[in-house]
Amino acid sequence: MSDRKLITGIEGLDSILIGGIPARTVSLIYGPPFVGKEHFVRVFAIECLRHGIPAVFVIMDVPSTQLREEMTAIDKNYKTYEKNGLVRYVDAYSMSIGVTEKDKYVEYIPSAIDLAAINLALNRAQQAVMGKHTHHLIVLDSLTTLLANTNSPTVFRFTQVMKGRCKMAGATTVFTMGSGIHPDSDVQLFRGIMDGVIEFKEDQRDAKTYLKVQGFGDTRSRNWVEYNYEKGRLEVTGAFDIGRIK
């Protein structure tokens, strides 16, 4: 990892991004369901952890126990990263489905509409992992669930505050959002406050999947580039222009 860029772990994508996602940026990972965008985020997080960069997951769609299993399936050392104090969770899902067990790495929030509680829990989780690390990763999965539970002005205010705080704290922050669900005006609102967007899509005609990068400063391509997502592996398969695009 360079001091300025965090490798995503997706080879072709790191070439497009000329080294990775810039550190201390705020990104939106946007796309329809089942195209691999959550997998991308997990692979990115694992790559950060492998390089000693702590990660905080703010989750509202799956319980933290399930996320742990999915991460362990990608990297069998995942639980070691937890034991070494590199991972924390803010879990705004488990309590809503009646889970009562507590986990020492998890801050539990009763509901995804309590954005103040999420914010406070995130602060505590950051304090727990940051230590002497100059960088850390925050993943919020997903804005779609927050929007479904509240409304766009509320979530926008929350995202604005979170963005400012996370940058100040030295975090690289990744938000996920589902496409085809929200009004275009809402999508543009959130895209407008991000430093960059990685968008995924599936072409209905040929069932091929594509991604494109917007923002993030210099990149090799702003075009849709084909990728393959199967058997738990995501790789860029399409060609992209050689040459930097600013």
Place this chain on the structure above:
Amino acid sequence: MARTSIILVDEMLGGSVPEGSSVLFLGEPTVESEIFVYQAFYKNLEMGNEGVLVALSKPPQYMMREFEEYGWPLEEYREKIVFVDNYSMLIGLPSDAEFVVKNPNDINEVIDAIEGAVNSTNNGLLGIASLSMLIDSCGEKKFLENLDRLKRIFKKTKMAVLSFVLWPYEEETIKRINDLDCVIDVKGIEQRVVFGEYFKVSKAKWLDRIEKRSVMFKAIKPGGVRAYIPKILVTGPFHSGKSTFIHTLSTRAVSVDRLGTTIALDHGHVDHAGVSTDIFGTPGQERFDPLLKTLSINAIGIVVLVDSTRPETFERSKEMWQAVWKTGLPVIFLANKQDEPDAKSVDEIKKMLRLPEGIGILPCVAKDKQKVLKAFEELVGLILHKKEEVTEDE
């Protein structure tokens, strides 16, 4: 009259709150402000009052669990509580609350339920944590249109204790919310992340003057809001009883000793009488003197131990005090070992030390918890009542 029963809040509000007043804890998004509502509500139940508790972001049973985590079992006062459940219907949960809002995004329905609940109690408290959730669920415009109606409901209560999270709302919203009877700002001390929190009264309509004092606090489970004093320094000559004092006072403490004396810093943590603090003890031997100034950095109170049985060390006590003290920093001298037969009296020691005006000396036996706690309370009183400035209220 009503009281929040939260340490220092009532004092800063003139001892009590006129009935029908709204007390708003206006918190930055990164700090705990809900806890103030919870604590005031529970303490009022303990005092025999009834109350209405509005559940906006979680079901009432979850709120009860949160109260329980702070050591406040609401179940014991269940018959005195009227719940307004503005959450369960949002996610299709059944609710046995006394008032259930069927459509939580309809502000009229929400306010009708709150008003109905208030009318059903007999001069009870109203707790809403947090009021900003009404904006988040119903919209800023609707909230502002109905704020005056809410204020009329607040007036019908013994006291309305509210929290509000200061997200980046419109200027008009912030201005109108600051127009409640009493506003207490709750803010964070931030460097990369929030590592400290404090509150201060910015408005209380019934007071002519507001004390401009900021109080650091921690929200502890169990326990609730505690005034937090980040660092008290304990100093004094070799063998004056510093380590014993710290260990007697602290709920947990650690020392590094060798051959019967401290060779590093004593550290203890105290949680007593609504105050939480960390205590640090300096080594007493002269070879550690170069460290004294460094150790005193960020201390906001000093305890100086004097060995009452050894007058030849009295000057050393004074010397160590002068090495760590800054003008205005609260300090208390303790004449330790007062239980020993050859101990000089407090008056004798005071004369021999020739302390400046305003610096007190108390008798102490470092092994005696009661005496040690009394000394601690005395110093805490000096620290917490140290005023920054007093200005006229607008």
